[in-house]
Amino acid sequence: MKIDISFEGGQKVAASFPDGLQMLTDQPGADGAPGEAPTPFAYFLGSIGTCAGIYVLEFCKARQIPTDRVSLTQHIEFELDQQGKRRVSKVGLTINLPPEFPERYQKAIVKAAELCSVKKAIMHPPEFVVEYQVV
Numbered sequence: 001m002k003i004d005i006s007f008e009g010g011q012k013v014a015a016s017f018p019d020g021l022q023m024l025t026d027q028p029g030a031d032g033a034p035g036e037a038p039t040p041f042a043y044f045l046g047s048i049g050t051c052a053g054i055y056v057l058e059f060c061k062a063r064q065i066p067t068d069r070v071s072l073t074q075h076i077e078f079e080l081d082q083q084g085k086r087r088v089s090k091v092g093l094t095i096n097l098p099p100e101f102p103e104r105y106q107k108a109i110v111k112a113a114e115l116c117s118v119k120k121a122i123m124h125p126p127e128f129v130v131e132y133q134v135v
């Protein structure tokens with residue numbers, strides 16, 4: 001899979017996917033004002049919860065369980081590394097279920113959320129290679 005990355009002015013950087021979709025990122029302004037789009041790191045963090053959410057959604061759909069009152073809450077914990085830089089130390093996901101959610105599926109829906117491919121990629125990280133070419 002090839003994703004093209006382009007600079008869109010200011011601090012905006014975009015990723016263009018083969019299917020024609022685009023993801024725009026931005027950075028906060030010098031005055032601390034939010035950018036016009038999430039930061040790349042915010043997208044990364046959000047991709048964990050939304051990925052798990054897809055598995056929760058599909059689990060419910062397959063069992064014809066309404067999802068209008070089902071949601072997920074993601075909690076991120078940070079710590080300082082040895083160089084004093086902030087890093088993610090823990091990601092927690094809570095699946096919020098309504099009282100009428102079938103009890104027999106409560107543990108199974110957690111197992112479904114744990115199938116998230118983003119989580120799996122973090123748990124078994126790929127090799128990263130950065131190089132350049134003159135075009």
